[in-house]
Amino acid sequence: MPFDLRDIPLDPKAEAALAARGLEYRVVDPGDRAALEAWVAADRRGFHENRADDAELAREVSVFADRRVHGVYDPTLDAPEIPVATVASWPTGLSVPGGRSVDGWAVSSVTVAPTHRRRGVARALMEGELQNAVAAGAALAMLTASEATLYERYGFAPAARAATVEVARRRVEWVAPLEPGRVQFVAPEVMRTAAASIARRAVARTPGEIDRWPGLLDRMLGTHAPDSERSRSIRVARYDDRHDQPQGFVVFRVRHDPGDADNDDRSVLEFDFLAAATDEAERALWRFLTEHDLIGRVRGRLRSVDEPLPWLIADRRAITVSDVVDHLWLRILDPVAALEARRYSGSGSLVLDIDDRQGYAAGRFEIEFSAKGHAEVHRAESAPADASARAARRSRPTQGLGLRLGVAELGAIYLGDVAPSLLARAGRVVETTPGSLAVADRLFSSPRAPHLSIWF
Numbered sequence: 001m002p003f004d005l006r007d008i009p010l011d012p013k014a015e016a017a018l019a020a021r022g023l024e025y026r027v028v029d030p031g032d033r034a035a036l037e038a039w040v041a042a043d044r045r046g047f048h049e050n051r052a053d054d055a056e057l058a059r060e061v062s063v064f065a066d067r068r069v070h071g072v073y074d075p076t077l078d079a080p081e082i083p084v085a086t087v088a089s090w091p092t093g094l095s096v097p098g099g100r101s102v103d104g105w106a107v108s109s110v111t112v113a114p115t116h117r118r119r120g121v122a123r124a125l126m127e128g129e130l131q132n133a134v135a136a137g138a139a140l141a142m143l144t145a146s147e148a149t150l151y152e153r154y155g156f157a158p159a160a161r162a163a164t165v166e167v168a169r170r171r172v173e174w175v176a177p178l179e180p181g182r183v184q185f186v187a188p189e190v191m192r193t194a195a196a197s198i199a200r201r202a203v204a205r206t207p208g209e210i211d212r213w214p215g216l217l218d219r220m221l222g223t224h225a226p227d228s229e230r231s232r233s234i235r236v237a238r239y240d241d242r243h244d245q246p247q248g249f250v251v252f253r254v255r256h257d258p259g260d261a262d263n264d265d266r267s268v269l270e271f272d273f274l275a276a277a278t279d280e281a282e283r284a285l286w287r288f289l290t291e292h293d294l295i296g297r298v299r300g301r302l303r304s305v306d307e308p309l310p311w312l313i314a315d316r317r318a319i320t321v322s323d324v325v326d327h328l329w330l331r332i333l334d335p336v337a338a339l340e341a342r343r344y345s346g347s348g349s350l351v352l353d354i355d356d357r358q359g360y361a362a363g364r365f366e367i368e369f370s371a372k373g374h375a376e377v378h379r380a381e382s383a384p385a386d387a388s389a390r391a392a393r394r395s396r397p398t399q400g401l402g403l404r405l406g407v408a409e410l411g412a413i414y415l416g417d418v419a420p421s422l423l424a425r426a427g428r429v430v431e432t433t434p435g436s437l438a439v440a441d442r443l444f445s446s447p448r449a450p451h452l453s454i455w456f
């Protein structure tokens with residue numbers, strides 16, 4: 001999607017809805033440093049974060065200068081330059097099953113000041129973002145959510161999970177064979193270049209991951225503020241394969257929980273960034289992490305619900321999985337582009353009758369799946385505009401195998417995180433012909449569990 005993000009016109013509906021509340025909806029000019037700094041201040045306040053120091057502010061301003069940044073302003077306030085609501089968005093790839101990527105629209109920094117909440121401001125912003133995504137040609141919109149009850153009303157659904165994985169270090173006995181490469185410590189600034197290419201390859205092989213941006217890697221590695229307390233606590237280790245090619249890295253720190261000072265078990269090795277371009281690198285880095293002395297527990301955040309770790313050590317009960325969260329939320333906007341982007345598990349045909357209150361994805365879609373798992377999707381019918389015509393279409397039988405489902409349910413099954421038959425058990429998907437669910441379960445399943453390992 002090569003274009004200037006500022007060329008997308010301001011959504012007139014969102015603008016009118018906010019104007020009716022006496023508020024101004026604006027796109028922040030990335031060249032206006034003062035406006036961007038005021039916007040960053042509002043964004044941080046919205047998430048109850050500290051004010052940024054100079055290094056953090058410089059990093060955030062440069063990240064948001066590459067995004068489409070909207071602010072909502074109340075001209076009656078004493079400080080009218082600080083927005084009362086924020087949202088930022090950008091076009092980015094989302095990895096899908098089959099090793100490819102689909103054009104997505106990431107939405108982030110959704111905040112509304114407590115002084116202006118519950119009067120429809122977030123709704124106006126989110127409806128505006130769906131319009132922006134369509135204008136940008138995205139097949140879907142995506143976000144990570146602070147609460148699970150916020151976004152389904154706009155057609156989003158949880159599509160990839162993440163979990164905290166904790167290992168009781170002293171119980172670890174490694175049973176997998178040694179990897180042929182080696183792990184070494186590297187300085188964060190040395191890691192910076194290789195990190196981008198490893199992260200790109202790790203993202204490509206994991207459905208549910210989104211493209212990384214430079215400011216994210218800087219924050220992970222602490223390279224934007226090397227002297228900060230957080231950066232000084234960071235250690236970086238890299239795995240090189242037998243040909244000395246970097247294939248993975250982990251960024252971690254050791255925390256000392258309060259308690260008995262003589263007890264090593266109070267020390268926790270924590271990481272929230274382990275990127276592996278190969279399975280070999282992933283195994284080697286887990287081994288490195290779990291074979292530290294003076295450490296009681298190893299804790300990885302936002303890990304996959306499908307880690308190979310239990311199969312690498314003798315005592316799988318040394319592992320605790322907690323905080324399993326609905327991490328990536330998707331909103332399909334263009335079912336043809338979205339469905340054709342991924343690969344499927346086998347051949348067949350299906351008809352999907354999709355309901356979508358907001359209209360974008362509504363209609364009947366006929367899909368042919370080839371033996372190689374490619375899908376050819378044909379929009380047989382758009383959504384009828386009025387409710388009685390929609391009901392009539394719903395009751396009309398389809399030919400062949402098919403499902404009737406809402407756009408949120410389509411988002412939930414899209415990456416293979418949940419089987420259509422489970423949603424049918426929940427009464428949220430209906431098969432139009434007996435046998436359709438079994439076929440849909442097979443086709444939509446993903447060999448690798450979808451997983452998103454960052455917040456955005």
Ligand SMILES: CC(C)(COP(=O)(O)OP(=O)(O)OC[C@H]1O[C@@H](n2cnc3c(N)ncnc32)[C@H](O)[C@@H]1OP(=O)(O)O)[C@@H](O)C(=O)NCCC(=O)NCCS
Nearest residue numbers: 046110111112117118119120121122123144145146149153
């Ligand atoms: C969550 C937040 C953005 C909502 O903003 P808001 O302007 O008060 O929301 P709106 O008034 O536009 O409400 C839109 C809809 O969401 C619902 N809603 C809003 N906040 C909600 C909450 N915390 N839980 C459940 N529903 C909520 C409203 O009831 C409304 O429903 P309806 O339109 O279907 O009747 C705001 O409270 C906030 O900034 N929270 C802190 C930061 C945050 O968590 N942001 C989300 C990041 S993912």
